[in-house]
Amino acid sequence: MTSPESASPSRPAKAAGFALLGVAAVALIIGVVSLFGGGDETPPVAGSSTPPPPVQTTTSESAGETSSSAPAATTTTNPPAATTTSVAQPPPVTQPGAGKVPVRVYNNSTITGLAVRAADEVRANGWTVEGTGNYSQGTIPTTTVYYRPGTDEEASAKELAAVLRARVEARFDGIQGSAPGIILIVTNDFQGASKSK
Template structure:
């Protein structure tokens, strides 16, 4: 009687052992297929880009292609709607892109130099901008020659380009000129340098 009781516990243990060996064999087969086949990782790469099949020779190229593809698709879709002509070039550079229209400029003298606004206007025109108005600014003292713009408008890029040409500071409009007519405002002071002479 002792031998049948001792034999019964060994049968479930043997069955469990065979089951574990079967699971291990299946896992081994799956591992070998995925190692040599590589079919599991290829579809996501091919889905993002058609150039994925030639890239698997280098591991770093394969990893960078899928990670860079999804963010470009999500992020780049929104900005091009506002500027269709130069969507990829406009966001990074601060200056006006080539071929973009230059906003009209109003030039005001805030210096002790007579005729400085007229001189600055000539240089602004010579560099491709239209001067809409020339005059004096007497509502306060501006510390240095500055080009002002309304943020979020096409004035911003044009103002930054003009400021780089004239070697001047560029800033958003302040309260005293916030309601002035549309366009870039250049207020020249005693430190006005104008266009660099090395051109």
Template sequence: MTSPESASPSRPAKAAGFALLGVAAVALIIGVVSLFGGGSDTPPSAEGSSTAPPAQTGSEPPSTPSSAPAGTTTTVPPTTTVPPTSSAAVPPPPVTQPGAAKVPVRVYNNSTITGLAVKAADDVRANGWNVEGTGNYSQGTIPTTTVYFRPGTEEEASAKELASVLRARVEPRFDGIQSSAPGIILIVTNDYQGASKNK
């Protein structure tokens, strides 16, 4: 007979052994049910994949092999879930900063077309910018429709985005408009094409 002192250390080992046997029995039952539980509704070629749980990521196929020999039990370890590898992990190419603040815009006509600033202002508003005013620019001749910004401010990203939408040139402010109120300045000329249709 063993004394109580020598029997007590083996009790936790026995309990752990029974627990492991219980886990093995549950795994064996799940494996047998997975192997034979498909019934006659499941075609033989899909037996291995029809009983596997769906992948948690939504984009990865089940990792249970579909060609397991009859009579063998295949178990999928719980660590087979692949972390999501969606395109959110890779940022889109930085054409413009996503969600960049759309700075207010003033639109000036430097063309021979009457009302072109108003038409351009409508295009600017239709694409999400706030237009603070329209008018004529008569201090010189601007060679092509251009969006102007103050370098080093939030105007730059917004001006580049607006220029892309309007198919216009984008440049830092020049001396003649350097001291104008903050915001983007759009000066439209005879070559103004309007907003691109693929936006």
């Protein structure tokens, strides 16, 4: 026969468990309604002085990436006490190479296949390589990443140069008319990407 003391603790525990399940169900319903119903915004009532929330834009200097996002959750009250709630969207997923300027790699060394090897390292670090070849219009003193000044190429070129431990400069007259994009000219001193990441 079971004593009344051993049976009584299980009843409050069951009651608490059912209460928690009820709270969880209510929270789930509110979440689903907010998710699917929160995107429908009602137009402001005439005479309302509440402006829509601003969109925040952030730019990453290193990769030139730009993303826009709305503020987290905003509640606006219009006369006569109508409430609209908007749910912030998650940030976009960036793919490797997204926001980075394409690169062309040229060999100006005595090492056969150096442009291809350098191109593989450029790709491995997130850039898109548009082509490889030889640069034979002169001698470049050291491995250098070139960009067009005043364009989004500059930030991406500086980032690539830091990764490859190379010099970075504005384009010189001999490559000024080349197609848009970063130009990497590798020489005998090419070291490749830093292994200290």
